[in-house]
Amino acid sequence: SQKIEQNSEALNIQEGKTATLTCNYTNYSPAYLQWYRQDPGRGPVFLLLIRENEKEKRKERLKVTFDTTLKQSLFHITASQPADSATYLCAPSRGYIPTFGRGTSLIVHP
Amino acid sequence: DAMVIQNPRYQVTQFGKPVTLSCSQTLNHNVMYWYQQKSSQAPKLLFHYYDKDFNNEADTPDNFQSRRPNTSFCFLDIRSPGLGDAAMYLCATSRGATSGLTDTQYFGPGTRLTVL
Secondary structure (H helix, E strand, O other), X not given: OOEEEEOOOOEEEEOOOXXXXXEEEEOXXXXXXXXXXXXXXXXXXXXXXXXXXXXXXXXXXXXXXXXXXXXXXXXXXXXOOHHHOEEEEEEEEOOOOOOOOOOEEEEXXX | OOOEEEEOOEEEEOOOOOEEEEEEEOOOOOEEEEEEEOOOOOOEEEEEXXXXXXXXXXXXXXXXXXXXXXXXXXXXXXXXOOHHHOEEEXXXXXXXXXXXXXXXXXXXXXXXXXXX
16 A cells, blocks of 8 residues: 655754654655645645656745655755744645644644 | 634533534535544544545544535534544644645634533
């Protein structure tokens, strides 16, 4: 069965540093992959989408890479701010229904 | 603004007492989903409607039912809530992109269900 792995341990970084979150998947060949942000007690919010034929996608301080050989996506937040503290979920997909990972909690310290 | 709305935000029910959660959307999306999310876990898809077509996940308990009376509204019915059903319930919508296209989900704020 499909398996999505995101680091269950929280990532603690200092403000201004680059945060890098990892998403690995197995038994799956997604056509695209999405990243969502989820704040405590709220629903996930879409951030970025990258297709299987794209290596990298950027949006403001966010960057996503997608390596279909390694079956891995990396999510980067540059110049991180305390307001970036949240849980980030990856969601690979082949059709219209994604498979969500459990997310990695990011804590940015001032 | 177009959005996904869930009511109530917090729901307390008693063990075995039926409860209904509601979701509405102004996005005019074809697909509406219900997810169950427990602390530090991935959202678990319970079922979804593509237009009027109901799609149940294989491991969704019979205790969970859903109704979609029109494009805008979708309901989650829990017939006999158990303590293990306490969770955040998330409603989401998407266009329902067909083969070769991408799709993105829009979530509501969630309903936190407590079972006493």
